[in-house]
Amino acid sequence: MAAANELKVTLIRSKHGRLKSHQACLRGLGIRRIHNPVVVKDTPENRGMINKVSYLLKVEEV
Structure with a gap:
């Protein structure tokens, strides 16, 4: 984990209608809208x- 200590996370499917705990995880990661990394x-x-x-x-190493 020397160089890749950050991850680029992009929401590719809607969070609406998902479990409250899953929506909370998205909020915890700072994700607000679809296709906004x-x-x-x-x-x-x-x-x-x-x-x-x-x-x-969708997760990519930075």
């Missing part, structure tokens, strides 16, 4: 939130 640090906490809602996201 957000750069987050690669921490175990962020990885856990990303794994929980991975079916809604």
